[in-house]
Each structure stands twice: as structure tokens, then as C-alpha cells.
Amino acid sequence: MKAFISEHLDLIVAQLKSDQLLPEDFQPRIQIDNTKDKAHGDLACNLALMAAKPAGKKPRDLAEIIVQRLQANTDFCQKVSKMEIAGPGFINFFLSQATLTSVVSQVLEDEAFGQSNVGQGEKVQIEFVSANPTGPLHIGHGRGAAVGDCLSRLLEATGWQVTREFYYNDAGAQIDNLALSVQARAKGLGPEDASWPKDGYQGDYIVDVANSFLAGDTVIADDQQVTANADVNDLDAIRRFAVAFLRREQDLDLKAFGVAFDVYYLESSLYQEGLVEAAVKKLIDNGFTYEEGGALWLRTTDFGDDKDRVMRKTDGGYTYFVPDVAYHLNKWQRGFKKVINEQGADHHSTITRVRAGLQALKVDIPEGWPDYVLHQMVTVMRDGEEVKISKRAGSYVTLRDLIDEVGCDATRYFLAARAPSSQLTFDIDLARSQTNDNPVYYIQYAHARLASVARQAEEKGYSWSEKATECLAQLNTDQEQAVLNLLARFPEVVKKAARELEPHQIAQYLRDLAAAMHSWYNANQFLVEDAQVRTARLMLAAATRKVLAKGLDLLGVTAPDSM
């Protein structure tokens, strides 16, 4: 509908230009907004405000001219029943009843309602979580999982071909530390012993890994199968087993969270396939490196960094961002013109380095590539006190804890319902309480109520057809109009959330829609005697239920038929 009005306004602008009321070079970005206040109609436009100065007229006078010309168009007036000039010069559009209710049949008939083709089938890769296999996933990973998966769903809904990818370091110093820690536990040592590895992982899960290793267990993860040989002196075997064990554990957590990946990418494979060496050679050949103090440096300051960065340490090993550059070159070469990295804001300093490295490769990668979505830190509260997140201390709140205590739906909703750029306080006590403090229940309850209405309509033999559009004129209460307006907004909300990479906009929308539904439910009885009214309400109820379910699905939250 916005597009419809926008097209007509474009025509008006063209007319005004040819009538010399507007300068030829005037290029307005015509903005059609949803109104906050119903008194302002359904949609509002600021064209007269934008064009007033170029036209040399008062905004309200110009608005008057625009409205007159629109009123001359009968096609337009069929869809827009009334126009008003308001405030400094807004033009408010009141949609006709037929226009307002048309969304009901759209929703009921179009299984793809809300979807669009903005992405035009282009490939996009979303890398998220990417936790190292040194322990169970913590709540920060949970936020990454929730946001990353919702972004994936949003982009799928807007016509992109999405690859979900998980990258992990299976070979670095932290993995050595992991292996040493497991070995120490296998030998019966604890953190209190003198020979306990320096900075060893102290969490209880290390004991589990050690016991499983000693028991000769077999674990399967990421298409690899590892059987423990129970030899506490075989550090290499311990390393392989520990990585597989923890990867399996992480995958079970992610599965319980409703998140699945298409690709698991191992840092070690970058070395095995020579991609790191190839990238380094290219950087050297391109002249962006120099040797100093026995190390090899990349001149990242050429690309906006505040100082140059070491690529190859004096011990011959590469610093972490070098394989990162090789990895992203590989992403590019796999044909991903659009890549989104969802990661914790504590790693934001890598962005400049990776982008600098990619530019220095000189392979025509665009300057701002790839995109990043950074989520801020999550603070966990329990019993009114902050629970510290520390991977090495082993006393952090795991994603598994949350899923077990709070439930998958509520956890996903809480972690995705806030802007990623905002810090998040996760109050476990609040989230796990079975009271109505929990906003996800509010939305799910709206869905369950509508499902219940549908059941009872069926029991009473109140059948209806999706084609009964003539009944829709009966939808004239304030509450029904509010629901209709919100339903019509759904496609643009999905598009906007996808464009701005902000899943929380969906959560916000769903809350609004649920609120409108609950108000309606309380104000109007659905299963009334009047067949016309009843059918209209059942149709709107079915459409609302469908959109609630679609929205919840974008968040990865279930839409229960009863609660």
C-alpha cells in the first residue's frame, strides 16, 4: 500500500515539475510512514514538508495542491477514503475499509506472506558462535547463537540463500592448554597441585573429559569419530579426543537451542591446505609487510589501523588474525559477496585487522567487506547478584544451564529481543519464573488463544471459507482496525529487521501484535450468532494466528496451540 501511494506521489511530483511548481532537479525521498496515532489516519506523508522550500510555498499550501490532484484520481480514491492535511504540513491518508481488510485474504491465501525477494537468491554466509572447543558454551555464545540464527532466518525470509557457518580453532595454544589440563586431570591432579598446568582449565567438565578418555570412549562430532586410547602420556591423542568431546557437547547444546550449522570450518584446515601460507605470500609480494625485531609485520596502518600488527611471531608461529585473513579470503573465493560475522564485541579489534589484511591482498574485495554484527556483553544475575563469566575459572553460566532452567523458547526470546548493540542483563530468576513476567509467554498465549477459538468454532460447526471476503467489511471495531494495521505491516517489518540486521525488531513487533490481539479478544466475542460478523472475526483470527506463528518462527520460538 505504501508503494501504491508512493507511485502516485511520484506522478504528482512529475506533474508539479512540468507545471514549474517544482524545480526540475528536485529529487525527494518520499517517505510514507505508519502513523502512531489513529487520529492521523493510517499512513502519513511528509512530501509537502520536504518540497516546501524548493517550491517556494508554505508546506500546508503545497499539501493542499497535492491533495487536490490526488483526489482527481478515482483509482486512488478507491483505496484511500480520506485525506487530511495536519500539523506543519503532513498529508494523512485514511485507507478505505476494503484496503484495510484486504490483508486478511492476503495472509490466508499466501503461504509466503511476509517473505520477499530483496536478496534475489544471492548467497550470504553468516558466521556465528565460532566458539573454541575448550569448554561448554556460555551465555555470550548463547546470545551469538540466538542473534545469528535469527539473522539467518530473517535473510532466508527476504530472499537470500543462507549458509550458517561455525569456525573454530582446533590447534592453537588454547587447545594445547586444554590437552594439558585434561592430561593433568587424567593423572588425578587438581588445580591445587604444584604440577597443575599454568592457566589450566579448572572447570569440572575437564574431569568429565578425562574420565571419558580413560574409559576409552568413542565420540562423534563434526563428521569425525575419535576413540580414546586411554594413554595419559599420549598428549596428541588427548588433544584430539578432548576437541571432539567438547565439540560434541557444544553441538548438543546448540541442538537443544534449535540452532544447526551448514558448515563447520576448522582453523587447522587452513594450514593443511596451505591457505595461510598462500595469503602470507601474497601480502609479502604486495609489499605490505616488513621484518622488525625478528618478526614479520603487516602494515595495517595503511588501512586505518592505529598501529602495525605482527603477523609472524619470533617463534615462527602466526598471530591469530593471519589465519583469519586466509579464512575470509576463502569465504570470498567461495563466492560470498555478502558475509556477516556475528561475534562478541570483545573481539571487535579484529575487524580492522581482518579488513586491512583483505585489502592488502589486492583481490578486489570491497573495502567494508565483510559485515559485522557485534553483540555486547551479557551480564547474568542470580539471586540478585552478578554471576561472573569466566571460561578459565569454570564458574560461568552455561547455555545449557539456561536452557534447562528457563527453557529454550524463553532463552531464545530474551537473548534476541534486545538490540545486539546494547548490553543485556539476563536475570535467571526472572526468566525462569513461570509468571507473566516472561514476555515470550504473552506472545505465545495470544497464539494459543486464537488456536483455542479455532478449535471451539469447529466444535460448534462454525465453518467458514477463506473466500468469504465480503464478510470482512464487518471488521470495524477499533481493536480490529488496530490488528489489521499491524498485520499489514508485517512484510515491511521483516524487510527492515533483515536490512538492519536487528532481530529484536521482530520481537518488538510480535509484542505489539499480541497486545492488539489480546485487546481485541477482550473487547469482542468471536463466536457470535451473526454469521457475517463471526466469519469475519474467524478470518481475522486465523490471519493473526498465522502471522504470530510466522514471527515466532523467525525468532526460533515455538507457537503452541495450547498453554
Next chain:
RNA sequence: GCGCCUAUAGCUCAAUCGGAUAGAGCAACGCCCUUCUAAGGCGUAGGUUGCAGGUUCGAUUCCUGCUGGGCGCGCCA
């Protein structure tokens, strides 16, 4: 010291690439279950949008400078 994020009602958060009177939930108070699920609804109260400037018809939004909070600033990842 430098970089990124952030500051909105008592609390947790929204606010459409700058729009009209800044909105929800929780907490507080008052109502509504003989009616399709009260995990609900209706109403009241609650604000100098951290501070000071600037840009403009219009600023929570953009710019500058302060102040407070978080994260980062390693030949760790």
C-alpha cells in the same frame, strides 16, 4: 591516552534511513472472570530522552564538546 558500543519512566527495554502529543512490560494504585484460556483486558500515576552547544520547518535520532557505564588497545584467541 586512543578506538568501538552505550546513556530514554523507579526497573528492563522500544521508538519506522530526522516527523506530529517519546511508547510497552514489570513494580504501584483502582476496576473487569455466569461470556471463545485472567499467562488476559480497561484505567490512573510515572519523562528537562546524561549535560552543553550546533544543523533545520522539525532532533531520542545527525554533528561537536563534556560526563558516567561496558568492551578493547598482546609477538593471546
